[in-house]
Amino acid sequence: MRKHIKIGERSLDYTLNFNSRARNLKISIKRTGEVRLTMPKVFFAERTAEKFIIAQWDWIFDQLKNVQPKEVKLGEFEKYKEIARAKIEKKVEEFNKIYCHNYARISIKRTSSRWGSCSSKGNLNFHYKLIFMTEEMMNYVVVHELCHLKELNHSKNFWELVEVAIPDYKRIVKDFKKMRI
Numbered sequence: 001m002r003k004h005i006k007i008g009e010r011s012l013d014y015t016l017n018f019n020s021r022a023r024n025l026k027i028s029i030k031r032t033g034e035v036r037l038t039m040p041k042v043f044f045a046e047r048t049a050e051k052f053i054i055a056q057w058d059w060i061f062d063q064l065k066n067v068q069p070k071e072v073k074l075g076e077f078e079k080y081k082e083i084a085r086a087k088i089e090k091k092v093e094e095f096n097k098i099y100c101h102n103y104a105r106i107s108i109k110r111t112s113s114r115w116g117s118c119s120s121k122g123n124l125n126f127h128y129k130l131i132f133m134t135e136e137m138m139n140y141v142v143v144h145e146l147c148h149l150k151e152l153n154h155s156k157n158f159w160e161l162v163e164v165a166i167p168d169y170k171r172i173v174k175d176f177k178k179m180r181i
C-alpha cells in the first residue's frame with residue numbers, strides 16, 4: 001500500500017506492507033531509495049504506522065542521503081544490455097543464414113576485455129559496447145564468432161569462412177586494433 005506523509009518541508013512516500021509473520025514494525029530502505037514499512041498483520045492500525053514513521057523521521061532521511069535514486073544507480077550496462085541483445089541476436093540470425101552453424105546461447109557481457117567470444121559448448125558472448133561501434137564492425141564481430149562455431153582457431157580455413165560474409169574483413173580487423181573496449 002503506497003502511503004504519503006508530509007511534515008513541514010519534507011515529504012515521504014513509503015510502502016506499507018502487512019506481514020502476518022512479522023513480530024514488530026520494521027522500516028527498511030532499499031537501495032533504490034524505496035522506504036518500506038512492514039507491520040505485523042491486523043494488530044496495528046494504519047495510524048500506528050504513521051506514528052512510527054514520524055518517530056523515525058530524521059533517521060529515515062539520514063538513511064536516504066546514503067542511497068541514490070534509481071535512475072542514477074542504473075549503470076550503462078543495464079541501460080544498454082537489452083538493446084545490445086536485440087541488435088546482436090538479429091545480426092547473428094541474419095548472418096547465420098549464410099553459415100547455418102549451430103549455437104547454444106547468446107550472452108551480452110560487460111566484464112570481458114574482448115568484443116566477442118565463442119565457447120567450446122557453442123555459446124556466443126558479445127560485449128555490450130559493440131552497439132557503440134559502426135555497423136560493419138558489429139557485423140564483423142558477429143561473423144567472427146559465428147565462424148568460430150566451426151573453426152575454434154584462427155586458421156586459414158577460419159579466415160576463409162569469415163571472408164564469405166565480410167570480403168574486406170582485413171581492413172576492419174585493422175580498425176579494431178586501434179580500439180580498446
Ligand SMILES: [Zn+2]
Binds near residue numbers: 144148153154
Ligand atoms: Zn577469434
